[in-house]
Amino acid sequence: MPSRTLQLLCVLSLLNSSLFADWRGFRGSANNGLPEETVKNWDGEQEIAWQSDLPGRGLSSPIIVGDRIFVTCSSGSLQDRLHVLCFSSKDGNKIWQRDFWATGRTVTNPTTCVAAPSPASDGKHIFAFYSSNDLVCLDLDGNLKWFRGLTYDCPNVSNSLGMASSALSVGDKVVVLLETDDESFAAGIDAKTGETSWRIDRPERANWTSPAPSSDGKHVLMQSSKGVSAVDVATGEEVWNYADGAATQPSPVVVDDVAYIASHGLTAIRPGKSNTSVPEIVWQASNINPAVASPIAYDGNVYVINSSGVMVAVTQKDGERLWQSRLQGKFSASPVMAGGKLVALNQDGTSIVVDPANKGDIISRLELNETMLGTPAVGSDGIYFRSDNHLFKVSVD
DSSP states (O other): OHHHHHHHHHHHHHHHHHTOOOBOSTTTTTTSSOOSSOOSSOOSOOEEEEEEEOSSBOOSOOEEETTEEEEEEEESTTSOEEEEEEEETTTOOEEEEEEEEOOSOOOOOTTSOSSOSOOEEOSSEEEEEOTTOEEEEEETTOOEEEEEEHHHHOTTOOOSSOOOOOOEEETTEEEEEEOOSSOOEEEEEETTTOOEEEEEEOOSSOOOOOOEEOTTSSEEEEEETTEEEEEETTTOOEEEEEOSOOOSSSOOEEETTEEEEOSSSEEEEEOOGGGOSSOEEEEEETTOOOOSSOOEEETTEEEEEOTTSEEEEEETTTOOEEEEEEOOSOOOSOOEEETTEEEEEOTTSEEEEEEGGGTTEEEEEEEOOSOOOSOOEEOSSEEEEEOSSEEEEEEOO
8 A cells, every 4th residue: 555655646746747847047948048838828918926025136047947946146245145045836935945155256246246147957956056156056955965165166266247157957067157357167067966077268258158058968058258169068078169259248049059149240150060170150140239138049030139128030040130129128138938929028127028920019018116137937837037126926827
């Protein structure tokens, strides 16, 4: 009887977890702004389902694993108190909270904070990363597995504005990218032990982009002022390098082995044939200029938001401009997809739903009335937004 009961509980657990779609990092599980399972039959209308208090500031994105939402914050007069929180996606009740002291530099520009990088997950652990270069690994119940103060290894890796590159969980590694005007490096951290598997030098110039995985998960794309490098996840070895410069705020997005990067406007590149170290340039559109928000690619098109708050759509095939839509406001958060609709969040906390199938028509606006710079997360039944004070769930049923 106990054996049958255990089997039944396992089945029920699997069934329960299958009801939810994860969103395991900055811009989702594949770091491309697309959910694992799209919200079905959403008309684009938005309604606040719940909101929960947060103990400190944060530009980091919420992440989703099963029916739990994980958020990082920083607090204190020196921003040296680091928080990781877990909430129920159903009602917003806080399940647990863990607090740590920062070991590295916590000075940032007033517009940002120490909890600027987004956390990541491999489905079993939460990897919380901070501007203080502290990397914390917890299991889903909040138990500490390991803690790395990367500043102890590299004390000069910091800048006066604050770090913002998010952690990336890929394979059995956690990849972090730390680039400043002084010392700069990237590292592959063993997800199980927290030990450094590999470390490579990076360009010495301040950079706030986040690493992105290749379509097959074997490589990590790292964008900097010098261009984009593809690095082997297992070894840290550079596979190919685009060396024609790139922006240092909007991150690359990869779809079907093609990377769309903010370089000379917008540039599409893909690995060259015959294992060449130089990628092929598919096209360049000099009149398409992403600002802070990262590009997103979906259903044959690429969408960017420029510095004037205008969303522009171009084709993935050749970069031909299709339409543009004035959204209004300034945008730091990257757009995401939900139910075939684009969701763009401006800094004033206005969530704007855009219909890409109808030349960018705006379907709805929802005023959350708080400053928001973090990219939202898309779940099976809602979209999650965070400010310095609250975590919001917006229903999309």
